[in-house]
Amino acid sequence: MFFNTVLLALRDIRRNVMRSVLTILGIIIGVAAVITLVTIGNGSTAQIANQIASMGTNVIMVSPGQHRGPGSDDTAPSFTLQDVEAIRKEISPLSGVAPTCSASATAVVGNRNWSSSITGSSNDFFSVRNWIIESGRIFEPIEQLAGRAVCIIGSTVQENLFLKEDPIGRKIRLGKVSCQVVGLLKEKGQSSMGRDQDDLIIMPLLTVQRRFTGNRDVAMIQLAVADGGSTEQVTKDLTELLRKRRHLAESEEDNFSIRDTKELAAMLTGTTKTMTSLLGAVAAVSLLVGGIGIMNIMLVSVTERTREIGIRLAIGAFEHEVLLQFLTESVVLSSLGGMIGILIALASSFWITKSMRIPFIIDLQIICIAFIFSAAVGVIFGYFPALKAARLDPIDALRHE
Amino acid sequence: MSKVTAAPLIHLRGITKSYGLGQALTYALHGIDLDIAKGDFVSIMGPSGSGKSTCMNILGCLDTATSGQYFFSNLEVSRMDRKQLASLRRYYLGFVFQGFNLLNRTSALENVELPLMYRGTPARQRRQLARHALRIVGLDGREAHTPGELSGGQQQRVAIARAIVTSPAVLFADEPTGNLDTARSHEIMELLVGLNQEKNITIVMVTHEPEMAAYTNRIIRFVDGSVAEDADGKNEHTPN
Ligand SMILES: Nc1ncnc2c1ncn2[C@@H]1O[C@H](COP(=O)(O)OP(=O)(O)OP(=O)(O)O)[C@@H](O)[C@H]1O
Ligand SMILES: [Mg+2]
Numbered sequence: 001m002f003f004n005t006v007l008l009a010l011r012d013i014r015r016n017v018m019r020s021v022l023t024i025l026g027i028i029i030g031v032a033a034v035i036t037l038v039t040i041g042n043g044s045t046a047q048i049a050n051q052i053a054s055m056g057t058n059v060i061m062v063s064p065g066q067h068r069g070p071g072s073d074d075t076a077p078s079f080t081l082q083d084v085e086a087i088r089k090e091i092s093p094l095s096g097v098a099p100t101c102s103a104s105a106t107a108v109v110g111n112r113n114w115s116s117s118i119t120g121s122s123n124d125f126f127s128v129r130n131w132i133i134e135s136g137r138i139f140e141p142i143e144q145l146a147g148r149a150v151c152i153i154g155s156t157v158q159e160n161l162f163l164k165e166d167p168i169g170r171k172i173r174l175g176k177v178s179c180q181v182v183g184l185l186k187e188k189g190q191s192s193m194g195r196d197q198d199d200l201i202i203m204p205l206l207t208v209q210r211r212f213t214g215n216r217d218v219a220m221i222q223l224a225v226a227d228g229g230s231t232e233q234v235t236k237d238l239t240e241l242l243r244k245r246r247h248l249a250e251s252e253e254d255n256f257s258i259r260d261t262k263e264l265a266a267m268l269t270g271t272t273k274t275m276t277s278l279l280g281a282v283a284a285v286s287l288l289v290g291g292i293g294i295m296n297i298m299l300v301s302v303t304e305r306t307r308e309i310g311i312r313l314a315i316g317a318f319e320h321e322v323l324l325q326f327l328t329e330s331v332v333l334s335s336l337g338g339m340i341g342i343l344i345a346l347a348s349s350f351w352i353t354k355s356m357r358i359p360f361i362i363d364l365q366i367i368c369i370a371f372i373f374s375a376a377v378g379v380i381f382g383y384f385p386a387l388k389a390a391r392l393d394p395i396d397a398l399r400h401e
Numbered sequence: 402m403s404k405v406t407a408a409p410l411i412h413l414r415g416i417t418k419s420y421g422l423g424q425a426l427t428y429a430l431h432g433i434d435l436d437i438a439k440g441d442f443v444s445i446m447g448p449s450g451s452g453k454s455t456c457m458n459i460l461g462c463l464d465t466a467t468s469g470q471y472f473f474s475n476l477e478v479s480r481m482d483r484k485q486l487a488s489l490r491r492y493y494l495g496f497v498f499q500g501f502n503l504l505n506r507t508s509a510l511e512n513v514e515l516p517l518m519y520r521g522t523p524a525r526q527r528r529q530l531a532r533h534a535l536r537i538v539g540l541d542g543r544e545a546h547t548p549g550e551l552s553g554g555q556q557q558r559v560a561i562a563r564a565i566v567t568s569p570a571v572l573f574a575d576e577p578t579g580n581l582d583t584a585r586s587h588e589i590m591e592l593l594v595g596l597n598q599e600k601n602i603t604i605v606m607v608t609h610e611p612e613m614a615a616y617t618n619r620i621i622r623f624v625d626g627s628v629a630e631d632a633d634g635k636n637e638h639t640p641n
Contacts, residue, residue: 004518008518015506015507016506304505308504311502311504312515312519313487313490314461314463315490315496315515315563316487316490316492316516316520317487317491317519318487318488318491319483319484319487321519393463394464394490395458395463395464396464398498
């Protein structure tokens with residue numbers, strides 16, 4: 001009996017090729033769209049998480065002034081190396097403290113030039129910001145103390161100035177300064193904001209202060225919290241220390257700001273989460289459109305199906321046999337469509353994530369949701385008209401218009 | 402003659418059928434009393450709209466009467482539930498619709514096989530019986546045609562083949578020759594007479610043509626939803 005019903009259902013699918021194909025198509029579109037879009041969203045989120053990790057975890061950045069939009073006070077005093085020393089002594093646990101100042105200049109090698117930003121810092125900068133030296137070395141103490149013209153460059157600078165040549169030991173002209181390359185940083189890739197992280201030149205702090213900025217200011221202090229340390233506690237201690245050192249009265253506001261990458265990370269992941277839900281919304285719409293398509297096809301064929309049910313009942317089918325047949329038909333069509341949709345989604349999102357260079361992460365939950373939703377639409381709209389028709393007297397089903 | 406001697410297979414008492422409600426209430430049947438004996442061959446005649454099809458549908462358990470009693474072989478059909486009615490249709494009744502009611506886009510053979518499928522007849526036997534039924538209505542060679550590829554008369558013959566393929570206890574045929582030419586009509590009537598005599602299938606058919614009614618043992622005439630006349634067919638129309 002059951003076998004017969006399945007046979008009848010399959011025969012019916014074959015008989016109504018057009019209707020079956022359209023139903024399957026509706027489900028395929030819904031399922032494929034949702035899974036693909038959500039996979040892309042998840043990939044981007046993961047990508048950003050990776051980039052945040054590459055920035056160095058638990059990095060705290062201290063800069064003078066409040067970043068509260070335009071008109072913030074530029075009058076806030078900069079930090080000094082004494083501030084850096086005080087932090088090194090009084091705040092723990094830290095794994096590195098890097099004072100930085102920056103400048104920009106056009107770098108020239110032979111007839112090639114490249115504008116880049118120059119960061120003056122100490123060797124701590126590399127550990128704090130998770131930079132790995134690909135070749136060459138970090139700064140010698142004497143180079144830092146004497147403010148020698150040496151630099152370590154990022155891979156973008158290397159590519160633009162030296163092409164495929166080995167830059168170690170070569171000279172770069174930066175404005176009036178001729179500077180020797182002692183190290184090359186390992187490539188990190190694009191940052192989440194689309195900024196090229198590898199486009200940088202690092203020199204000893206003193207060199208930059210003397211030759212470029214012309215003062216003794218430390219524009220920013222970057223520090224890394226040691227493993228097991230609490231970013232919140234360090235931030236609190238820092239605030240207290242800096243307020244004391246900058247002689248701020250109880251009533252005065254901070255004239256410096258402290259940001260940590262955790263906060264930044266939260267902000268960035270927040271952005272991608274928004275993007276993912278946006279994509280999800282678009283996907284939900286396509287799912288809905290697919291669903292409405294299926295609904296339409298089913299409703300258009302209700303008259304024909306009702307008559308068919310009337311005929312089957314009239315020549316001896318039991319109500320439950322007719323229902324089982326139509327249910328089987330809906331389930332077969334819907335799950336076939338769902339499976340094709342999943343395959344298409346996996347193939348297309350694999351391809352898209354690959355070409356976008358973001359991780360390909362399969363979200364089983366979304367696959368299930370998309371599949372169940374579309375299948376439910378298919379089954380409900382395929383089955384319910386049949387349910388209604390099978391409850392009629394055969395003659396009424398036959399007369400249905 | 403047979404109707405007075407044999408125990409009635411079909412026994413209708415006061416069957417009415419009304420459509421609509423309130424002002425629009427109309428009666429298609431006003432209290433039909435009718436007995437049909439097992440093995441009888443009955444024709445129903447009457448003007449268009451007199452309730453012939455309505456009565457046939459009730460007899461064939463496709464429709465339910467508004468009031469009255471219907472006994473089929475001592476079982477009260479008017480009290481049966483849907484499942485029992487379906488069983489009755491499946492195992493005892495065959496029905497030829499005035500409007501054919503074949504499954505679209507389905508071959509003639511599959512259409513004819515369908516009632517056997519619901520009876521659980523094995524596939525091979527089913528195919529054999531269906532081919533045979535199509536052959537005896539003169540449709541061999543047309544097994545693979547769908548209703549859309551067949552003429553009205555051919556569709557009607559597929560519908561007849563579908564109704565007789567199960568050799569039902571009772572065959573209800575609503576104008577089975579309505580779309581056929583005279584020669585074909587006579588062939589079909591011969592076929593029905595044969596089924597009636599050889600397989601003892603009780604047949605009730607509706608017809609407008611006195612020539613076809615003449616093949617039957619008994620003619621019931623409907624007028625305005627009531628039985629107006631009930632006579633012995635052979636005596637009236639075939640004097641010899
Ligand atoms: N579903 C319905 N709703 C309302 N009235 C109906 C319905 N079906 C039939 N009728 C009415 O019942 C009456 C009997 O109809 P029926 O089909 O039984 O006539 P008939 O004798 O078979 O006619 P014909 O010879 O034309 O087939 C008609 O007046 C018709 O209008
Ligand atoms: Mg009629």
